[in-house]
Amino acid sequence: QVQLQESGPGLVKPSQTLSLTCTVSGGSISSGNYFWSWIRQPAGKGLEWIGLIYTSGSTNYNPSLKSRVTISLDTSKNQFSLKLSSVTAADTAMYYCATSEGFWGQGTLVTVSS
Amino acid sequence: QTVVTQEPSLTVSPGGTVTLTCASSTGAVTSGYYPNWFQQKPGQAPRALIYTTSNKHSWTPARFSGSLLGGKAALTLSGVQPEDEAEYYCLLFDAGAWVFGGGTKLTVL
Numbered sequence: 001q002v003q004l005q006e007s008g009p010g011l012v013k014p015s016q017t018l019s020l021t022c023t024v025s026g027g028s029i030s031s032g033n034y035f036w037s038w039i040r041q042p043a044g045k046g047l048e049w050i051g052l053i054y055t056s057g058s059t060n061y062n063p064s065l066k067s068r069v070t071i072s073l074d075t076s077k078n079q080f081s082l083k084l085s086s087v088t089a090a091d092t093a094m095y096y097c098a099t100s101e102g103f104w105g106q107g108t109l110v111t112v113s114s
Numbered sequence: 115q116t117v118v119t120q121e122p123s124l125t126v127s128p129g130g131t132v133t134l135t136c137a138s139s140t141g142a143v144t145s146g147y148y149p150n151w152f153q154q155k156p157g158q159a160p161r162a163l164i165y166t167t168s169n170k171h172s173w174t175p176a177r178f179s180g181s182l183l184g185g186k187a188a189l190t191l192s193g194v195q196p197e198d199e200a201e202y203y204c205l206l207f208d209a210g211a212w213v214f215g216g217g218t219k220l221t222v223l
Binding site for chain 1: 115152154159160161162165171203205210211212213214215216217
């Protein structure tokens with residue numbers, strides 16, 4: 001069974017870059033025709049798709065975030081990562097990583113505050 | 115950007131049947147939108163239920179089914195259980211991007 005675990009700073013200052021990593025266990029991030037996604041959820045609100053990366057390395061981002069988002073793979077560590085630049089308080093949310101096979105991490109809360 | 119619309123809330127009696135729908139602002143939802151459905155309970159991560167319109171994950175209870183209905187994606191729960199009370203989100207692929215619906219809060223009463 002594939003398991004995912006998000007990690008990264010829980011507090012980021014405004015205008016800085018949010019960086020999160022998703023560590024995958026129970027499966028290889030570089031095998032198969034899969035994709036790996038990031039999703040976020042502000043407290044008390046709905047889900048927002050951030051973007052995804054295919055095992056090939058190609059990416060697809062939410063148009064509203066595209067200018068600030070980078071998703072990458074690290075096959076040597078079986079991880080994929082999210083970078084979101086120029087953050088504001090509006091980026092405060094629970095951040096989840098997920099696979100195209102339906103597996104989700106438990107999420108990590110990121111707060112943007114000075 | 116595409117707006118995906120779901121019923122804000124629905125109520126169903128235990129043992130009953132309920133259908134949740136998911137509409138796209140760009141037109142009728144087809145299989146090419148690859149509809150997905152997720153369940154989220156308070157304080158928990160979302161759980162995937164349905165992918166590509168009607169396919170179930172290995173952990174999806176048999177009482178959940180997905181379909182296309184009247185130009186929308188639909189999630190039907192048959193024989194609703196108290197533990198089905200949750201928020202349900204649909205996810206559509208449109209114009210090269212995935213978009214979540216706003217969610218339906220399902221109350222079992």
